[in-house]
Amino acid sequence: MGDPKEITALQATTILISTIIGVGVLPLPLFAVRAGETSAPFVTLTGVFLAAIGLMILTYLGIRHPHKTIITYSQDIIGKWLGKIFSIVVIFFFLILSSLTAREFGAVVVTAVLRETPLEVTVIVMLLLAAISCRNNINVFAYIHNLYVPMILAPVLIVVAFSLKNANLLYLRPIFLGNDLWNMAGGMLTVSALFQGSFIITMIIPAMKTPKKAMKASLWGILISGGLYLLIVIATVAIFGPEEIKQIFWPTLELARTTAIPGNILQRLDIIFLAVWVLAVFTTLFSSYYFTIHSIKELFRLKDHKVLSYFILPFVFFLAMAPQNVLHMYEIIQLIGRAGLLITIIYPAFLLLIDFLRSWRRKKNVAKPS
Amino acid sequence: MWLNHRKLIIIMFSILIPLFLSGCWDSREIEKRANVLAIGVDIASEEDRKKEDEISHLSKEFPTPDEEMIKVTAQIAVPGEIPLGPQQPGGSAKPVLVVEVVGHSFQDAMLNLQQEVANELFLGHLRIIVFSEDIARSGTSRFNDFLRRNPEIRRTASLVVSKEPASKYMNITPELERIPSLYLAELVDNLTALGKFPPSFIGLFWTIYSSKGQDPYLPYLELKGKSAIQLNGLAYFHGDKMVGKTNPLEIGVFMSVRGIGRGGYGAFAEVPGKDESVLVRTVSRNTRTKVGIKNGKPHVSIKIQYESEIDEKESAAIQLSDSAILKKIEKATSKDAKRSIEKLIATTQKTKSDIFGFGEHFRAKLPQYWNRNVKTKEKWDGIYQNLTFDVKVDSHIHRVGMKSK
Numbered sequence: 163m164g165d166p167k168e169i170t171a172l173q174a175t176t177i178l179i180s181t182i183i184g185v186g187v188l189p190l191p192l193f194a195v196r197a198g199e200t201s202a203p204f205v206t207l208t209g210v211f212l213a214a215i216g217l218m219i220l221t222y223l224g225i226r227h228p229h230k231t232i233i234t235y236s237q238d239i240i241g242k243w244l245g246k247i248f249s250i251v252v253i254f255f256f257l258i259l260s261s262l263t264a265r266e267f268g269a270v271v272v273t274a275v276l277r278e279t280p281l282e283v284t285v286i287v288m289l290l291l292a293a294i295s296c297r298n299n300i301n302v303f304a305y306i307h308n309l310y311v312p313m314i315l316a317p318v319l320i321v322v323a324f325s326l327k328n329a330n331l332l333y334l335r336p337i338f339l340g341n342d343l344w345n346m347a348g349g350m351l352t353v354s355a356l357f358q359g360s361f362i363i364t365m366i367i368p369a370m371k372t373p374k375k376a377m378k379a380s381l382w383g384i385l386i387s388g389g390l391y392l393l394i395v396i397a398t399v400a401i402f403g404p405e406e407i408k409q410i411f412w413p414t415l416e417l418a419r420t421t422a423i424p425g426n427i428l429q430r431l432d433i434i435f436l437a438v439w440v441l442a443v444f445t446t447l448f449s450s451y452y453f454t455i456h457s458i459k460e461l462f463r464l465k466d467h468k469v470l471s472y473f474i475l476p477f478v479f480f481l482a483m484a485p486q487n488v489l490h491m492y493e494i495i496q497l498i499g500r501a502g503l504l505i506t507i508i509y510p511a512f513l514l515l516i517d518f519l520r521s522w523r524r525k526k527n528v529a530k531p532s
Numbered sequence: 533m534w535l536n537h538r539k540l541i542i543i544m545f546s547i548l549i550p551l552f553l554s555g556c557w558d559s560r561e562i563e564k565r566a567n568v569l570a571i572g573v574d575i576a577s578e579e580d581r582k583k584e585d586e587i588s589h590l591s592k593e594f595p596t597p598d599e600e601m602i603k604v605t606a607q608i609a610v611p612g613e614i615p616l617g618p619q620q621p622g623g624s625a626k627p628v629l630v631v632e633v634v635g636h637s638f639q640d641a642m643l644n645l646q647q648e649v650a651n652e653l654f655l656g657h658l659r660i661i662v663f664s665e666d667i668a669r670s671g672t673s674r675f676n677d678f679l680r681r682n683p684e685i686r687r688t689a690s691l692v693v694s695k696e697p698a699s700k701y702m703n704i705t706p707e708l709e710r711i712p713s714l715y716l717a718e719l720v721d722n723l724t725a726l727g728k729f730p731p732s733f734i735g736l737f738w739t740i741y742s743s744k745g746q747d748p749y750l751p752y753l754e755l756k757g758k759s760a761i762q763l764n765g766l767a768y769f770h771g772d773k774m775v776g777k778t779n780p781l782e783i784g785v786f787m788s789v790r791g792i793g794r795g796g797y798g799a800f801a802e803v804p805g806k807d808e809s810v811l812v813r814t815v816s817r818n819t820r821t822k823v824g825i826k827n828g829k830p831h832v833s834i835k836i837q838y839e840s841e842i843d844e845k846e847s848a849a850i851q852l853s854d855s856a857i858l859k860k861i862e863k864a865t866s867k868d869a870k871r872s873i874e875k876l877i878a879t880t881q882k883t884k885s886d887i888f889g890f891g892e893h894f895r896a897k898l899p900q901y902w903n904r905n906v907k908t909k910e911k912w913d914g915i916y917q918n919l920t921f922d923v924k925v926d927s928h929i930h931r932v933g934m935k936s937k
Contacts (some may be wrong), residue, residue, distance in 0.1 A: 200896070274683045278557040290549075327732070332889070333743070335896035341903065409680065420687040420735050430686055434851040 166261035167368075170500075171375035174366050176311040177449070178359075178383025182510060183314055184446025186228070186267040186356035188412035191398040192218050195413075197349020199404040201339045201367075206395045208351025208390035214381075216507035217360045221380040223514050232364040232510065233460040239517050246461065250421040253457045255498075255505050257474065260342060260360065260450040262495055267443045269488050274415060285482050287484060291444060292451040296471045298484035303452055311442050317388060317438040318500030321431050322397045323452070325421040329400035337413060349498075356391070358431055358506050360384065364448045365456055410487070428449045451478070463485060536629035565609035566651040570713030572662040572698030575602040576634045579752065600670065601743040605632045607697040608649065608715045609657070627711050630702050638678040640666050655684040659717035661691050661734065668767060669749070676738060676772070687735030690720040693767040693774060695754040706917065714822045718760065720751060723763060726795035727796025727814075730787050741772060744909045745891020746885075749786070752777045757873070768880060768887045770913070775883040778876065784814060785872045788836050789888045798843055801865040803850050811844040812865050812929065815918070823893045825901060831871035832890050834873070838927035840865065853937050856928050866925040880935045884913040891916060 169177075194202035194209075213234045220232070227235040232252065239244030247518040268285040276284065295306065312387040360383065400421065407413045420433035422428060455474060485491035543913035580603050608629045624843050635641030647655050660677075663672060679685050694701055696782060701716060723729035728749050738750040749770050754764035765777040767784055778786065784797030795814030802809045818837040823833065841863070845852060852858070880887055893914045895902045 276558045280557070283557075328736070330892075332896040336899040339899060350644060384646045392550070402739050403743045409738075416687065416735075422688060427690060481750060503669045 167371055168301055168478055169304050169366060169370045171370070171520050172377045173308055173374070174370060174376060174379035175365060175382045175386075175527050177304055178305040178363060178380065179387045180307045180311050180314055180442070180445040181359035181362050181449040181528065182357050182383065182387035184356075184441050185263050185270070185361060185443050186351065187318070187391070187394060187442065188270060188354060188414050189217060190353070191395050191413040192410065193352045194349055194395050195343075195399065195404045195407040197352070198346045199206075199341070200334060200336055200399070201346065202349075202404065203334065203392060203396050204338055205349045206254070206353050206392050208346075210253060210357070210391065211354075211356040212503075213357035213360065214384045214388070216317075216354070216422075216503070216510065217357070217363065217380050217384055218377070219507070219514055220510045221363055221367070221376050223366050223510055223517065224331055225293045225373055225376055226517060229368050230367055231457070232513070234430060236513055237424060239520065245330050249461050252509070253452050253454055253461065253501055255359070256454045256457070256496055257478060258481055259502070260289075260292070260454060261432050261478045261484075262498065263443065263447045263450060263481040264292075264478065265491060266495065267440075267447070268350050268482070270415070271436075271489060273488070274412070274432075282483065286479060288444065288480055289482070290449060290452075293471045294449045295448055296452045296455060297468045300365075300456075303365075303448075304369075306448065307445055310445050314438060314442045314445070315386075315390065317434055318394065319420050321421055323433055324423060324431070325397055325401055325417050328420070329397070330403065331400060333403040334396065334400050340500075351503060352498045353391075353497055354507075355496075355503055357384070357387070358495055358499065359449055359504050361506050362453050365390075365453055368427065400401055414488070427458075442498045534861045552805065554764070559825060560652060565654040566649045567609040568606050569609055569711065570607040570655055570660045570662070570716060571636075571658065572605040572664070572694075572700075572702045573633050573667050574603045574605070574664045574697045574699055575670065575838060576603040577605060580632075580634045586873070590713070591816075594648075599790065600635055601634055602638070602641060602667065603632060603634050603699065603745055604645065605630060605639070605702040606645055607702050608653075610713070628713065631877075632699060638675045642678075655682060658685060658688070659688050659713055660689060662694050662701045662716075662753075663691070663750075664694055664696070664698040665752075665767075667698070668769075670695045671768075671771075671773045672774035673741075676741070679734065680738065685734075687733065687738075689734045690717055690732070691734045691737050692720055692751045692753050693777075695764060697751065699846065700755060701753075701761075704755070704759050704761070704788070706761075719761060725749060726765060727792075727794040727908040729783060729792055730792045739771075740889070742894060744906075745893070745895045745912055746889035747771065747886050749887045749931055750774075766887075768883070768885045770883055775885055776879070778879075782872065782876050783836045785876050786887065787819045788814075788819060788838070789821075789834060789871070789873055791817075791821065795819060795839070799804070799865070799868065800846075801861055804860045804864055806850060807848045808850050810842050810846065810861060810863065812840045812927075813843045814837045821893055823890065823897055825898070826920065828903070829918075829920060829921075830894060830915060832893070833922050833924070835924045835936050836869070836873075836926070838865070838869065838925065840927055840929050842929060843933045851937060852935075858932075862927045862929055866927045867925065870923050870925045873925070874921075877921060877923075881917050881919065884917055886912070886916045890919065890921075 191202065194205045198205035223232070223235070233249045236248055239245065263286045267288055268281045272279065272281050356399045363376065363380055367373045370376060394414055398407060398417050401417060402410070402413060410416050415432055415435065418432040419430050421431045423431065455467045455470040458470055485494050538903055580809060581601055582821045608631060610627055610629055631645060633641050633644040633648065635644050642653065679827070702712070702713050706712055706715040709718065710747060724731050737748050738748065740746050749769065751763055752765040752767040752768045755761050756762045765780050767774050767777045767782045769775060781799060784795070793816050795816050798811050799810045800809040800815030820835040822829065822833045842852065894906065906915060
């Protein structure tokens with residue numbers, strides 16, 4: 163609508179990367195190991211693959227409708243009312259996703275770093291930060307993501323590189339342990355749920371200079387973020403072994419705590435890692451928050467999304483405070499994450515199918531009279 | 533009007549935000565913190581037990597844990613007395629404070645300790661934890677829970693077993709360093725660098741303890757005289773309980789089986805045909821462990837290559853002048869090494885402690901066998917006891933130092 167079309171393919175890629183990499187990096191090895199023990203990397207890989215399929219479907223849909231987002235083109239494809247109902251579900255889902263991101267962030271900070279600071283304060287600071295940043299237009303949104311990507315990627319790579327000194331390759335074998343396939347499938351869903359932020363691409367495509375390049379951006383985005391996730395899982399499993407990971411809430415954080423830069427420069431890297439991780443969480447939260455208000459704007463055909471930014475803040479905050487404790491929170495996150503795949507993968511697939519049928523019928527109708 | 537409104541909001545915000553950003557909930561001045569540098573854990577003696585006050589439980593109203601009571605000795609840094617950088621001469625005040633408390637569990641003891649110390653305890657600088665042998669033998673898993681849960685504890689902190697009561701280690705006065713616990717921690721850290729001990733820190737201990745196919749090991753220290761501490765062997769565990777210790781030289785043997793490349797131990801090897809011996813020091817090793825099923829039973833083959841150096845010969849009667857004699861010495865050392873490796877494995881088999889991690893090899897390389905026959909740690913212990921193995925040792929002496937004979 164009012165948005166300038168200036169986003170390049172590179173920017174779209176960085177938006178995807180920094181959106182996907184978020185709170186999920188901390189418990190990711192735990193999820194993967196619970197599902198597959200030593201085959202955790204394999205579980206992660208299948209999860210990434212599933213997420214990539216979902217993202218490709220969504221991108222393809224976006225390229226077919228280069229001026230609209232899923233909120234608007236769904237109304238074209240499956241009818242005005244049905245489209246609106248589904249769009250409300252999507253918006254609600256991202257509202258919950260934003261709140262859970264903020265809550266998970268708060269939980270980690272309160273347990274590991276700022277133990278005296280009330281949970282509410284960390285959560286609300288993060289939400290405020292997102293809400294204030296969301297008052298900008300989509301170009302600024304892209305710039306912010308672009309700026310943070312190297313800062314997010316580099317330290318994670320450093321931690322992984324230095325930690326490999328203590329790696330024990332035996333922990334990674336057997337690579338495929340087919341003990342409990344159902345459990346592995348569940349883990350795959352949980353892992354690919356961590357990539358749900360990539361849904362943001364539907365909002366990016368209409369603002370891109372050349373929407374056709376969106377597919378390339380999607381693939382690179384998921385390749386880099388998925389590769390990073392895989393690397394993290396491999397490193398943590400090789401260092402701690404599956405049995406130890408099962409005992410740790412946030413294996414990635416523990417990895418940073420175990421890793422020292424040689425020569426006693428830094429004896430533990432967790433503080434650096436956490437500082438970076440705050441950025442990663444911020445970009446993720448920023449994206450899902452922006453997507454929520456942008457979608458509300460499109461759904462109700464409002465002119466501007468800025469006012470909404472503060473308007474939904476209390477809702478997000480109360481949702482964030484809903485889980486009773488950390489364990490409860492992770493139960494909810496896994497549940498919502500898996501259910502969300504219906505929205506982020508099945509729903510676009512369904513839309514694409516109908517879209518194909520419609521255009522096929524249209525072609526037939528055009529062909530008939532002639 | 534709108535503009536004013538907006539300004540008002542911005543002003544309100546800028547007043548509100550600093551309130552949230554200051555983060556003062558968690559700010560603690562460094563000198564207001566009681567930095568615990570080292571902790572020693574002992575089993576509480578009868579008279580210690582009486583000292584316990586009702587801090588974390590009331591005798592009748594709250595459940596009292598039924599585990600054996602422990603005595604925790606903590607070394608706390610005295611603010612301002614820890615020298616930074618080069619040592620200033622003539623610091624008279626003691627840099628650390630040593631406090632003893634008793635408790636039913638680790639956290640219980642910590643709560644009791646807090647009750648006696650004015651400042652808030654901070655465990656982020658905890659460098660070393662000493663378990664006395666009695667504690668290690670009675671089981672360490674009950675301490676692991678607290679240590680894992682607490683975010684301040686470093687995973688890279690050292691964990692050692694001591695022959696004497698751990699409280700003695702908290703009171704030593706080493707000459708090389710002003711702060712006793714730092715000396716102790718440096719000592720343990722350097723063991724790995726010098727090739728005297730395989731890498732060992734608390735995180736690694738936990739990792740090995742949780743995995744199914746191996747048992748943990750820790751350095752075993754002994755006090756010599758007033759302030760010297762000796763690495764007296766390797767304490768090996770079965771599950772979380774210490775079950776035995778090796779000689780110091782057997783640590784080298786252990787490291788070669790475990791596949792730690794860095795060598796650091798030397799041993800006398802008899803020169804064949806003569807009654808004298810030379811001191812051969814291992815420089816590096818290369819280990820290959822193969823696992824398989826032989827006649828339906830698990831079998832391990834270990835192949836070790838030693839790179840050694842001759843450091844010293846016993847008497848002039850030995851002529852180290854041609855390569856033939858080196859070959860002979862190589863053979864003799866290989867034979868000795870092989871024998872001691874076999875002996876060490878047999879000893880650990882008796883106590884069911886697979887410190888070499890053979891079980892992990894089976895789990896990783898023969899998953900079908902593992903899934904069918906093993907699966908749990910307990911079962912692996914039984915299998916390990918009757919594991920058959922063969923050892924092949926190959927040593928090479930490439931250098932003899934600066935002397936030609």
